[in-house]
Amino acid sequence: MKYFKNVETLEELRKQYKELLKKYHPDNPNGSTEATKEINVEYDTLFKTLKDRHEHNASDTTDNNTDYNNMKYDFSEDEKLREVLQHIVTMENINIEIVGCWIWVDGNTYEHKDSLKALGFKWAREKKKWYFHTEAFRKRSKKKLSMDDIRNYYGSTEVQTEATKRLKEA
Template identity: 35%
Template sequence: MKYFVNVESMEELKKAYRKLAFQLHPDRNNGIDTEFKMMVNEYDLLFKQLQNSTKNESEKVEDINIYKDIINGLMRFEGLEIDIIGTWIWVGGNTKVISKELSKLGLHWAKKKIKWYYRPEDQKCSRKSNMTYEDIKNKYGCKSFKSQGSFCLA
């Protein structure tokens, strides 16, 4: 980067752009626009990078909030077996009596696994997969716990 050194936020980028645009504009430099065009190209690249990084950060916060809401919802019920495998949440135990509540939390029933699950929207599941539940746990790693009722994550 030649023009936007040590710029780490959108606000800093816009401030630096205004300053550089004023200095390098062809009207101020006898009609020479090569420096101005190079600066604009660098601005465009850095703008896209910063835009993507802030978008990713806000998506991560949203994902964390979704997981917190689901776990808090599950913890209201007693005796559920909860496994976090990769980015999926699997729920077993006596779930038949609370199936409507699990569905409201965004969980889906996996008939072959005989468990409820939550997965992020961008992760599709393969219905052709012959992996057992134990295979999935071994492949992606698993954190297990039981719900005890009336618990809340801050």
């Protein structure tokens, strides 16, 4: 390399590039178009080399098994949701909806209020529904979504209880 010296990182490359352009730019007395072109060719070559090295090192340091484990479906969360569903399926006059990994309950819930609280349900005042989710969920946004937005985003399923089956049959 004619212009770049001892460049080990992309940050060093960018820093030297700026300095070289200041020094060899055609508008400067010591600069020329040819020098600027040579600097740009060297920069492109070094950039590709350092970027490839950085990506290669990054892939070596990440444990692919750990990444896979972080992405795997957590069946213990599923078990907890099923356990909660087993408790509320027998409640009368309520509607149960699973949206993503949340359970939403509405209908005539006043008589079941204490039971829902004991199971870990919380009241969503704006939606006028009870909801349950496992501790794995952490809200990342302050954006407020309607129930329709949430359903469209995560998908939803209504749970058929014995009481709702009887009502539909009648």
